[in-house]
Amino acid sequence: MKIPALDLKRQIAPIRGELDLAIKDVIDQTNFVLGETVERFEGHLAEYCGVKHAIGVSNGTDALSLSLLALGIKAGDGVICPAFTYYATAGAVAGIGARPVFADIDKHTYNISIESIEKNLFKKNKLKIKAVIPVHLYGQCADMDEILKLARKYKLKVIEDTAQAFGAEYKGKKAGTLGDCGAVSFFPAKNLGAFGDAGAILTNNQSLNERLKILRNQGNKNKYFHLVLGRNNRLDSLQAAVLDVKLKYLDAWNKKRQEVAGYYDAKLAGLALKTPFVPRYTTHIYQQYVLRLVGSNKGLLEYLRGKEIDSRVFYPLPLHLQKCFKYLGYKKGDFPEAEKAASQVLTLPIYPELTQEEKDYIVQCVKEYLHD
Ligand SMILES: Cc1ncc(COP(=O)(O)O)c(C=O)c1O
Structure with missing residues (x-):
């Protein structure tokens, strides 16, 4: 018997009609990037997570990078990440010129070890450690209360890498809604997967929401007037339409x-x-x-x-x-x-x-x- 690691055909078959209609609707509208379909999906995401804002972006890696930029992390700043995670967690940090500072994991949960974070902060030396990225590895949450306690003590920003745990709950709250923001991936193999690359950022902070929306769209607020050095990290409507159908399930x-x-x-x-x-x-x-x-x-x-x-x-x-x-x-x-x-x-x-x-x-x- 041949058993693949994942079989998306089996997931898609029973909802194929609904997906086809949603895709057809986007094609009929010809509004392919951001716009109404993306906004509707962002609204449903925020509602599902019980969070004030959800910002659709190009993928989970960009969700991390944009979060770092929006929180004011700069080139040369230190950002604590677990040593045992997917490359993108630390890749996003290095990608904006900041420096990944690794921490060990808890041997039972495989999530970041609180003691190891503390050890790094204690060693701090010349490097300015400005943020921590707990990863909710494999689909369960890192110990957010302890992480947030350390973050308050050492004035660290907290970005939850929720790429693998969208829908999981920490003490009744959705993963990605406890820190300053949460970065989500909708890579096709995730529990909620798009038909290509897609991601989102969750936050309760209104000014962060505004900054993220500007940063994801070339630093634009009003077309052709660029407030900051932004990027092209927008979510496209076809992905939003597919994800909006799948979110219900x-x-x-x-x-x-x-x-x-x-x-x-x-x-x-x-x-x-x-x-x-x-x-x-x-x-x-x-x-x-x-x-x-x-x-x-x-x-x-x-x-x-x-x-x-x-x-x-x-x-x-x-x-x-x-x-x-x-x-x-x-x-x-x-x-x-x-x-x-x-x-x-x-x-x-x-x-x-x-x-x-x-x-x-x-x-x-x-x-x-x-x-x-
Ligand atoms: C822990 C973790 N962080 C970040 C990412 C990056 O997400 P994406 O592939 O959507 O860029 C992934 C994707 O697999 C991941 O597993």
């Missing part, structure tokens, strides 16, 4: 992902591996279902691939050891938990449409490998 899809995760948790309990740990303060929307082996992930990864189960490793090399960040001067051993996680974690396919037969086959193959 997101909670139901996330619930099904949680059911699949619950099934894996129960069936794999007691084996020589760790299933995901979800602290009480957060829900998990399982953008990824991540297992942790006692030793290396390589054996099980190869075994599952051999059985045509598309298991993946997010992420095989922590950011402080990536070639592109060599200039930052980190070395092996600097963030032991991130390094250990990179060698021990792997995913099982998770999506709402997985069949019972597929789930059983996946569980059976994991058990076979562990000789259970």
Whole structure:
């Protein structure tokens, strides 16, 4: 049985008629960038998240960069990011000329370690650390209360990287709405995915909202009068139309992902591996279902691939050891938990449409490998 990591055809088929109509409507209107369709989607996003403003942008990476710029982060400023995340978290920081300052992760949740942030702030030296980007990795929230406490103490801006956790909740509030702003990705493989690149920024701050809208659109407020050095990071209407249709189904899809995760948790309990740990303060929307082996992930990864189960490793090399960040001067051993996680974690396919037969086959193959 061949089981892909994700099968969007199964997601799209039952809502194809609705999507076709929404796309046709954009073509009929010929208003392809920003405009009414984008505004309507932004309104629905804000309502869904219980936040004052949602600003549609070109992708999740740009959502991070624009957030940094709008919050006044400048070239040479330090921005704390976890060492174990997707490249874009730190790439966005470096992209505006600021300096990523890595922190280790908590070994249970894989999210940024509060102690490690504090250690960095304590070391502070010449670098001006101005912001922190907690990443809600795999679909569950980082410990935002503790992060916000540190942020208040050290006067740091907080940008939540919500690329993987849109729809998850921290103590009843939506991910991305607790810090100064939240950066969301609607990359097609996300739980809420567009038909191309797309993203959004969430914020309760009115002046930040205004700045972000100007920055995403070439620094324009009124056409051809440029107030600041902006960028072309606008959201297009086709993506907004698709996302607006899909948003209605997101909670139901996330619930099904949680059911699949619950099934894996129960069936794999007691084996020589760790299933995901979800602290009480957060829900998990399982953008990824991540297992942790006692030793290396390589054996099980190869075994599952051999059985045509598309298991993946997010992420095989922590950011402080990536070639592109060599200039930052980190070395092996600097963030032991991130390094250990990179060698021990792997995913099982998770999506709402997985069949019972597929789930059983996946569980059976994991058990076979562990000789259970
Ligand atoms: C943690 C994290 N941050 C940022 C991004 C960037 O989002 P995008 O691909 O929409 O630019 C991603 C995308 O995968 C991500 O997983």
